[in-house]
Amino acid sequence: MEVFMNFGFLKGKDFLTLRDFSAQEILSLLDLAAELKQAKRDGVQIENFRGKNIALIFEKTSTRTRCSFEVAAHDLGISTTYLADGSQIGKKESIADTARVLCRMFDGIEYRGYGQEIVEELARHSTVPVWNGLTNEYHPTQMLADMLTVREKFGAFKKLKLVYFGDARYNIGNSLCIVCAKLGLDLVLCTNKKYFPSEKLLADCKPWCEQSGGSISLEENVEKAASGADIIYTDVWVSMGESDEVWAERIADLKPYQVTKKIMALAKPSAIFMHDLPSFHDLNTEIGKEINKKFGITEMEVTNEVFESAQSVVFDEAENRMHTIKAVMVATL
Numbered sequence: 001m002e003v004f005m006n007f008g009f010l011k012g013k014d015f016l017t018l019r020d021f022s023a024q025e026i027l028s029l030l031d032l033a034a035e036l037k038q039a040k041r042d043g044v045q046i047e048n049f050r051g052k053n054i055a056l057i058f059e060k061t062s063t064r065t066r067c068s069f070e071v072a073a074h075d076l077g078i079s080t081t082y083l084a085d086g087s088q089i090g091k092k093e094s095i096a097d098t099a100r101v102l103c104r105m106f107d108g109i110e111y112r113g114y115g116q117e118i119v120e121e122l123a124r125h126s127t128v129p130v131w132n133g134l135t136n137e138y139h140p141t142q143m144l145a146d147m148l149t150v151r152e153k154f155g156a157f158k159k160l161k162l163v164y165f166g167d168a169r170y171n172i173g174n175s176l177c178i179v180c181a182k183l184g185l186d187l188v189l190c191t192n193k194k195y196f197p198s199e200k201l202l203a204d205c206k207p208w209c210e211q212s213g214g215s216i217s218l219e220e221n222v223e224k225a226a227s228g229a230d231i232i233y234t235d236v237w238v239s240m241g242e243s244d245e246v247w248a249e250r251i252a253d254l255k256p257y258q259v260t261k262k263i264m265a266l267a268k269p270s271a272i273f274m275h276d277l278p279s280f281h282d283l284n285t286e287i288g289k290e291i292n293k294k295f296g297i298t299e300m301e302v303t304n305e306v307f308e309s310a311q312s313v314v315f316d317e318a319e320n321r322m323h324t325i326k327a328v329m330v331a332t333l
Contacts, residue, residue: 006032008047010331014123015131017116017138019204020177023182030148033320033327037148040075040323043161049333050077052107057122058084058133059113064277064321065133065141069110072326081106090118100124108333111135129332131325142276142317143179150185152230153272158184158213162231163267165222165257165260166301169193172235172276174201177216181205183214190225192253193218199234219311222257224260226233226318229267233274234259234301251295259302273302273312281307312318 007026018026039046056069060140062173066082083089089098095118102109103126112133123130132140148159154160164176168189176195180187189196196218209215219225226232234257237250264271280288280300292298306312 007330008061008333010057011127012125012129014129015140015328015332016119016123017132018140018143018178018182019180023184023208026144026147026179026182029144029324029327029331030151032331033144033148033324034151036326036330037323038107046076046330048076052077052333053079053081053105054108054110055102055106055159056082056133057078057087057089057109057111057113058082059089060109060134062112062133064310064318065112065325068141068322068325069133070182072322072329073195075326076329078107078329084147085162095121098122099130102126103128108329112156120253122163132333134171137171137174138178141321141328142172143175145317145320146176146274146276147179147183148231148320148324149313150272152316152320153313154230157312159186160230161186161188161228162233163188163225163229164233164235165190165225165235165259165263166193166234166254167193168197170239172233173197176233177201177205178208181208181214181216182212184214186215186217188217188219188229190219190222191257193220194253211272222263223266226263226266229271231272231274232259232264232267235276236278236280237301247291251297251300254301255297258300259306261303261305261309264306264309271301271311273306273314274317275302275307275312275314277314278316279307279314 060277070080099122108129110131110133114136116135116137119132119135162185168191205216237254238247279300281304283289283292283298
């Protein structure tokens with residue numbers, strides 16, 4: 001039963017970064033995701049993809065990305081093969097050779113791992129769509145989930161003020177710049193200036209802002225940034241595997257940018273709190289306990305009070321990872 005207006009409208013296209021997609025294509029993916037979300041709630045079965053197979057390459061572990069791809073695929077009748085420690089990618093077998101092997105067996109390939117150059121090389125040598133589940137530089141599937149959540153809460157994007165607190169140099173900061181520039185949001189990146197995004201990225205985003213009416217600004221003052229915000233967003237300060245020295249530096253530099261009830265009070269009463277997860281908002285994880293023991297803090301990028309508040313939409317975002325990833329598969333396969 002085919003009920004989707006934009007079924008296959010990006011057939012064969014890779015999903016590597018939102019740089020590669022127009023604003024209209026992003027909006028069409030969000031429309032498709034919303035339709036798929038409603039179809040799942042209504043119990044509509046989609047049979048069009050039965051018999052297809054996809055490979056899921058995970059060099060970095062995950063809860064949301066893996067579960068989203070697997071559940072979305074199973075809903076569509078697609079079989080999945082999970083490749084983690086058992087894969088030879090980049091070890092005994094080159095990335096190019098891996099791509100050429102997998103595309104003979106699978107209809108799509110997901111990659112979650114390290115440098116953007118890896119997923120780009122997979123795509124260059126693959127004859128089937130390659131999807132970026134996360135790299136150091138970009139997290140496009142997270143952006144689709146975030147924007148679906150924003151649209152569900154506010155109905156539109158134009159001129160919404162989204163304020164991001166934390167390290168803005170990597171995948172979430174970079175990807176927010178791109179998606180906000182293309183969809184017309186006013187993005188404020190609030191952090192210590194050593195954690196601002198690259199000048200090149202900001203220059204690349206300028207024409208998209210001019211076209212959409214959006215804006216990107218950099219700010220170190222927390223009160224000025226948060227004032228009148230519609231959306232407050234943050235992310236973890238440190239990636240797993242970093243040294244104690246890096247943790248100590250980031251905690252010292254970014255503690256003033258922790259999202260607290262005070263920051264939320266500066267935003268609009270209708271403001272929402274967003275986080276891509278996982279979050280260090282309490283001591284209920286091994287890492288949280290370890291950081292508390294070493295550095296004496298009980299919360300990091302967001303307080304538990306904000307994380308658990310009525311303004312928090314973090315689990316809506318998590319659910320929407322699955323619906324938007326499903327949309328990417330339906331659009332490109």
